[in-house]
Structures are given as C-alpha cells and as structure tokens.
Amino acid sequence: MHRIVILLSTLCCAVTLMAQPALPPVFAQTDAARMRADAITRVYLAPVRVMQSHGATRPDVLTRITNGQTELGRNGMCLLSSAEGDTASITLDYGRELHGGLRLTLGSSSRPEPSLVRIRFGESVQECMSDTRNTKPCVGYSTDDHAKRDIVVEIPRDGQMEIGNTGFRFVRIDLLRTGVTVAIKEAAAIFRYRDLPYVGSFSCSDSRLDSIWLTGAYTVQLCMQEFLWDGIKRDRLVWIGDMHPEVATINAVFGYSDVVPRSLDFACSEFQLPRWLNNIPAYSLWYLIIQHDWWMHHADRALLERHRDYITQLVDQIDLTVDSVGRFRANVFLDWPSSADKAGVRIGVQALTVWSMDAAAKLCHILGDSAREDKCRAVARRISSHIATPKKLRQAAALMVIAGCMDAGDMAERYMHGIGGFSTFYGYYMLEALARAGRYDDALDAISRYWGGMLDLGATTFWEDYDPAWGSNANRIDEIGNPARKNVHGDFGAYCYPGFRGSLCHGWASGPTAWLSRHVLGFEVVQPGCRTLRIRPHLGHLDWAEGSYPTPYGAVKVRHERTAGGHIKTTILAKPRGVKVITDR
Known part of the structure; x- marks a missing residue:
C-alpha cells in the first residue's frame, strides 16, 4: 500500500507546483517548493442590513462598500461608543451564507492603544448572539469546533484587520472596554469561493x-x-x-x-488500507460508487489508473469482510437518525455493499481485471441471496431499491x-x-x-440536519425574533450536531x-x-x-x-x- 500513497502524495505536490504564480525575483526558484498557490477567489462584500445596534452612530454606512483604504479621522464612519458601565455592539447581515472572514477598515479611535472587541460569526443571527461552550456540544450553545467563530481580539486605530475563517452569514461586534469610541469605515465580509x-x-x-x-x-x-x-x-x-x-x-x-480527484487522492493517502476511509466501512463503499459515477461522466482514465491498486485491494478487503451468508463483518453506519435501528442499519449496509460491488465490477472490467470483476459479482450474490427486509428503516429500504434488492413499488x-x-x-x-x-x-x-x-x-x-417539525412556532434563522419562541437553529438538533453546532451549509x-x-x-x-x-x-x-x-x-x-x-x-x-x-x- 506504500506505493499507492507515495504516488498520490507526489501527484498532489506536482499539481501544487504547476499552479504556482510567478514570484518576485527576490525569491529563489527553490522557494517554490515551500509555497502553495491559492485556488480560491476572494472578494469583499458589504452587509445588506444592520440587524441590531447599541451605542452606534451612523451604523447604516456599513452597508456600503468603500475603497477599503484606511484614512485618518472619523469622517462619515460608523462610531461604536461604550459609555461607563455599558458596552456597544452591532450585528450585521451579509444576505446569504458565505465562507471566509471579516475585514475591518478602521479610522481614529478615542485612544492610542488598540481596543478590545469580541467578534462572533453565525450561520444564523441567533448563533452570532449566542454563548460558546467548547466542552460537550449541547442545545442552546455554539461551539468553536473545527473553526474559531467566537473571537476576542484587539483592533488597531487607523488600520485594517482580518479576522476569522469560517462559514457565516451574520457577524456581531461587541466593544468590550467602557469609555471607548472606535471608528469603522468598512466591515466587509471576506468571501472565499471557487469562481466556477x-x-x-x-x-x-x-x-x-x-x-x-x-x-x-x-x-x-x-x-x-x-x-x-x-x-x-x-x-x-x-x-x-x-x-x-x-x-x-x-x-x-x-x-x-x-477538487473531486484531488479529494479522492487525499482521502486514500490519509486512510491507507486496510483502514476504511474515514474509519467508516460504508464510506469505503461510497468511494467505489463515486469512482464509477466520475468515470461515467468524465472518463478520467488518469484518476482510475492512479487508484487501480487501491480499488482492487479494497475489493479484496470487502470480499473478506462479507461472510458466506452475506453478513458484513465490520462496524456499520448509514446516517445518525438511523443509528438506533441496528438491524435496519446492517441491512442497509448490505444493500450499499451490493450497489458498490456492481460499481466496482464495472471498474474492474474497465481496468481489465476479470478475476476481481468476478469477485465483485460473487460478493453481491452472497448478500442478495440472504438479505432480509428492514422492519421500518426507510434509509435501508431506499438503498435496497437502488441496489436492486427490493421492488420499488413495494x-x-x-x-x-x-x-x-x-x-x-x-x-x-x-x-x-x-x-x-x-x-x-x-x-x-x-x-x-x-x-x-x-x-x-x-x-x-x-x-446538515432538518426536521419539518422544527418550523412550528419557531424563529427564522434571519430574525432575532420572539424570545418566547424556539430558535430553529439553536434549540434543536441531536447526535453530534445539537444546537448551534449544527452546520447550515452541508x-x-x-x-x-x-x-x-x-x-x-x-x-x-x-x-x-x-x-x-x-x-x-x-x-x-x-x-x-x-x-x-x-x-x-x-x-x-x-x-x-x-x-x-x-x-x-x-x-x-x-x-x-x-x-x-x-x-x-
């Protein structure tokens, strides 16, 4: 398996090097080996509205994009002023979900020293106003897991600062020191995306x-x-x-x-056989289905040949995992809502295996490996001849239909x-x-x-997760709303995504x-x-x-x-x- 990993890793490095822009001549040619070009487009977006403000003068000027250049003074800027015993705040809505961060362009403040602020990003307006709990995720709290979104930082006067790298639509800025005024010329979202x-x-x-x-x-x-x-x-x-x-x-x-072959290369390098991809056996089954789908759409022979050994050795591993009566002898998982129905999940993984073996058989045929093509067909037959019917698990039943193990009408x-x-x-x-x-x-x-x-x-x-029942008597994600009503983002969710930990762009x-x-x-x-x-x-x-x-x-x-x-x-x-x-x- 070492040869596969080295090949894929080398390829990723080669792609990175080929994509390098021309560097200034002060850099040596050898410096390219320690640089990586950014494939992502970056633009600045002004917010579309001010959701809330306290202690703010001219908050609406922040809904206009400017030239982004710092200037001395405060002329025409939004002022956040915290009185003694009070703090100032403003909450901004950028109109839709974005990936990136916040770029503040600042004027003159009331003090020469940097001013302490709290910046909170939110996929919902309630999330950017929530408290953070970074221990066990729970309903009603947000988390900084995987991306820092609740940040206390000092900002300069007459300068610029970039903060955060996460998914968000809303930003709240709190001025934490009392008796301070800061001037904000622009509070632009840094929007990072592939320009496609x-x-x-x-x-x-x-x-x-x-x-x-x-x-x-x-x-x-x-x-x-x-x-x-x-x-x-x-x-x-x-x-x-x-x-x-x-x-x-x-x-x-x-x-x-x-991005698709690049991600497949990465995953197979990170999770070397005999490990299952993402340490989830079913995800290795999905890999084979993805490879076949990608082949049908793009006939990407280079990707297929690059993954030849991984595909064929994975087929061997699956063959050893499925016993003589079609049972999948490894941990089984479909999705979180199905996880309580162990018997149903096991049936669903069997159906997913049949589907993946059909895809793998076609891949092996393309690769000219008739022995493994036959092996794939044999694994599918072992399962199909013994697979049961789930009592009530719809996820498993749907996979059985797609795999040809159940009549769709029934x-x-x-x-x-x-x-x-x-x-x-x-x-x-x-x-x-x-x-x-x-x-x-x-x-x-x-x-x-x-x-x-x-x-x-x-x-x-x-x-990431949704239940239509959540919408009953609940505040929308883009309204501060009625405190007597549930918040559709923060007050629901289960498993690994309760409350504001739930992803709203999945x-x-x-x-x-x-x-x-x-x-x-x-x-x-x-x-x-x-x-x-x-x-x-x-x-x-x-x-x-x-x-x-x-x-x-x-x-x-x-x-x-x-x-x-x-x-x-x-x-x-x-x-x-x-x-x-x-x-x-």
Missing part, C-alpha cells in the same frame, strides 16, 4: 423548485474549497460518504472540477409515508427510490416541503439539485465521458421544465413542455459535437 461557471441549469413552472435547485448548487460550491468539504463551518473535512451527493451535484452543475407503499426521520444526506436516496417506483409527484412534493421548508425558515444553503444536503437534473430534465449518462446521453423527462405535475447539463464537450440543453393532450414535447436546444443524444419522444 454554472454550466448546468434548471428552471420549471414551479419557481420554488428553481430556488431549491440553485440553493443546492450554491451549497456545494461553497464546500468546494481547496478540497471538497462536508461543510464550511464544520467539519471542514473530506468525508467520502458526504461526497457522493456532492459529486452528483458537481456533475449536474459544474461538470469537471479537479418499498414506496410500505416505507415512504411522510417526510422527516432521516438526514438531509439520505433524503437524496429516498428521492431516488421514489423515482424508481415512478412516484415523481411524491418526490417533487417531498423536495418542496422538506428542502423548501428550510428556505421558508431563512436558509440560503441547505443544512454539501450532503444538495441531493435535490442532482435529482431534478437527472429525473425532471431526464439527463442520463449512458456512455462513459458523456459520449451518449439519454433524455427521459418526468415532469410530474409540472407544465414545463428547461435546463442544461455539463459534458466534457459542452452543455446539452433541453426544454420539455406538456401539450394540450397531456403528452410531453421535448426540444433539444443545444447539443455539442461529440455527444449523442437519445430521446424517447
């Missing part, structure tokens, strides 16, 4: 679905930092299971991005009643199972009510974006590298839908319209050379 064209698109006769598609796309774009993260506030890590819906969204919106009738009780991660696979059952209107309704429910509560990105929640492109627009990749696409739309109750899908050759664009007779008319609006498009109409 939205090659894919989606619009339809239901504007709510349009908003959901775009919100999922933006959620993943924020998570596409130097590596593909789970969330921009927390955990800021490469979790391979989380990557599956993220990669599906990237394929549907942005097309090829080096699953929909037995398990798919109501929304909630699952993570925003596994909601994607519920939608996929409903599509296989032909229940497109049910899936569209679930998207509108479940993911749309987050929008109704002020979301601009999709959350890439695994983006499934509806990929699903709407795949099933409503009907884009299905038939031949590796998107050489052949099948267009098979399912509008459900919609009157029309239009959109585009990225391929290595350019975007394919279609429009579907329901005719007076109830049929669907499909028009190919754009098709690049090199792509064959098959339609049923």
Whole structure:
C-alpha cells in the first residue's frame, strides 16, 4: 500500500507546483517548493442590513462598500461608543451564507492603544448572539469546533484587520472596554469561493423548485474549497460518504472540477488500507460508487489508473469482510437518525455493499481485471441471496431499491409515508427510490416541503440536519425574533450536531439539485465521458421544465413542455459535437 500513497502524495505536490504564480525575483526558484498557490477567489462584500445596534452612530454606512483604504479621522464612519458601565455592539447581515472572514477598515479611535472587541460569526443571527461552550456540544450553545467563530481580539486605530475563517452569514461586534469610541469605515465580509461557471441549469413552472435547485448548487460550491468539504463551518473535512451527493451535484452543475480527484487522492493517502476511509466501512463503499459515477461522466482514465491498486485491494478487503451468508463483518453506519435501528442499519449496509460491488465490477472490467470483476459479482450474490427486509428503516429500504434488492413499488407503499426521520444526506436516496417506483409527484412534493421548508425558515444553503417539525412556532434563522419562541437553529438538533453546532451549509444536503437534473430534465449518462446521453423527462405535475447539463464537450440543453393532450414535447436546444443524444419522444 506504500506505493499507492507515495504516488498520490507526489501527484498532489506536482499539481501544487504547476499552479504556482510567478514570484518576485527576490525569491529563489527553490522557494517554490515551500509555497502553495491559492485556488480560491476572494472578494469583499458589504452587509445588506444592520440587524441590531447599541451605542452606534451612523451604523447604516456599513452597508456600503468603500475603497477599503484606511484614512485618518472619523469622517462619515460608523462610531461604536461604550459609555461607563455599558458596552456597544452591532450585528450585521451579509444576505446569504458565505465562507471566509471579516475585514475591518478602521479610522481614529478615542485612544492610542488598540481596543478590545469580541467578534462572533453565525450561520444564523441567533448563533452570532449566542454563548460558546467548547466542552460537550449541547442545545442552546455554539461551539468553536473545527473553526474559531467566537473571537476576542484587539483592533488597531487607523488600520485594517482580518479576522476569522469560517462559514457565516451574520457577524456581531461587541466593544468590550467602557469609555471607548472606535471608528469603522468598512466591515466587509471576506468571501472565499471557487469562481466556477454554472454550466448546468434548471428552471420549471414551479419557481420554488428553481430556488431549491440553485440553493443546492450554491451549497456545494461553497464546500468546494481547496478540497471538497462536508461543510464550511464544520467539519471542514473530506468525508467520502458526504461526497457522493456532492459529486452528483458537481456533475449536474459544474461538470469537471479537479477538487473531486484531488479529494479522492487525499482521502486514500490519509486512510491507507486496510483502514476504511474515514474509519467508516460504508464510506469505503461510497468511494467505489463515486469512482464509477466520475468515470461515467468524465472518463478520467488518469484518476482510475492512479487508484487501480487501491480499488482492487479494497475489493479484496470487502470480499473478506462479507461472510458466506452475506453478513458484513465490520462496524456499520448509514446516517445518525438511523443509528438506533441496528438491524435496519446492517441491512442497509448490505444493500450499499451490493450497489458498490456492481460499481466496482464495472471498474474492474474497465481496468481489465476479470478475476476481481468476478469477485465483485460473487460478493453481491452472497448478500442478495440472504438479505432480509428492514422492519421500518426507510434509509435501508431506499438503498435496497437502488441496489436492486427490493421492488420499488413495494418499498414506496410500505416505507415512504411522510417526510422527516432521516438526514438531509439520505433524503437524496429516498428521492431516488421514489423515482424508481415512478412516484415523481411524491418526490417533487417531498423536495418542496422538506428542502423548501428550510428556505421558508431563512436558509440560503441547505443544512446538515432538518426536521419539518422544527418550523412550528419557531424563529427564522434571519430574525432575532420572539424570545418566547424556539430558535430553529439553536434549540434543536441531536447526535453530534445539537444546537448551534449544527452546520447550515452541508454539501450532503444538495441531493435535490442532482435529482431534478437527472429525473425532471431526464439527463442520463449512458456512455462513459458523456459520449451518449439519454433524455427521459418526468415532469410530474409540472407544465414545463428547461435546463442544461455539463459534458466534457459542452452543455446539452433541453426544454420539455406538456401539450394540450397531456403528452410531453421535448426540444433539444443545444447539443455539442461529440455527444449523442437519445430521446424517447
């Protein structure tokens, strides 16, 4: 396994070196080895509104972007003044979820020494006003886990300062010393993101679905930092299971991005076999599915060859883990809401193994390894011939449908009643199972009510966890609200994400974006590298839908319209050379 790790690590270093900008001539050529170019775009954004202020003069000037240059004096600036026995504060709303920090441009203060302030970032306005508890996470408190978001720092007069690196929409600034005045010319968010064209698109006769598609796309774009993260506030890590819906969204919106192979390289270097990826066996199964999905969309032979040994040795490890009666002899995990149903989770992991072995068999065939291709098929047969039916766990039932271990219609009738009780991660696979059952209107309704429910509560990105019941008599995330009501961010959550620890920008929640492109627009990749696409739309109750899908050759664009007779008319609006498009109409 050492050879694989060295190869992947060397490649990551080579990519870094090739991306270096020209350095000033005072640097030696050898200095490039200790530098790394920043792949992330950086812009400054002014807040859109002042949520709250106390002891502030001219707070609204902070909603204007300036030239960002420090100047002597206080002319036209926001003044924060703390009287004796009191402190001053201001809370700013930047309009939507961002990744980055805060850049303060400061004028003259009432003292020559730096002034002590407390800066709190929040994905909700309540979070930036909350107290921090960095011991055991609990409801009602925030945490600095993975990213420092509650910072006490001294700021200079007549200067500039950059503070923080996290996910946020709101910032609160408290002046901690009494009898002090500070002048703020600009309080700009430092917005860090990958500047990518939205090659894919989606619009339809239901504007709510349009908003959901775009919100999922933006959620993943924020998570596409130097590596593909789970969330921009927390955990800021490469979790391979989380990557599956993220990669599906990237394929549907942005097309090829080096952040995906870069993250796969990193994960396989960090978790050498026989360790499971992220120390979670199911996440190694997701890795194989991601590799096959990426191959179908991009035919990235270099990535596949680079991971040849890892893939084939992982197949051997899975073969040894699945016993003669199809039991997966390792720790099992799907998502947190399912974790109490141990028997159901075990069945779900068996189904996920069948799915991953189908993907791995195809990968081994491409790699010319017929022995391991046969091994994959044998593992899948061992499980399929013994797998049970979950009593009530919908996550497991959905995976069984996708893996071909359960009839989709039976699953929909037995398990798919109501929304909630699952993570925003596994909601994607519920939608996929409903599509296989032909229940497109049910899936569209679930998207509108479940993911749309987050929008109704002020979301601009999709959350790590959500239950529709949270919205009953609760304050939105973008309103200070009524203290007698629950706060939808701080007063809910469980498992590892209670209270404000919960991430409000989590890439695994983006499934509806990929699903709407795949099933409503009907884009299905038939031949590796998107050489052949099948267009098979399912509008459900919609009157029309239009959109585009990225391929290595350019975007394919279609429009579907329901005719007076109830049929669907499909028009190919754009098709690049090199792509064959098959339609049923």
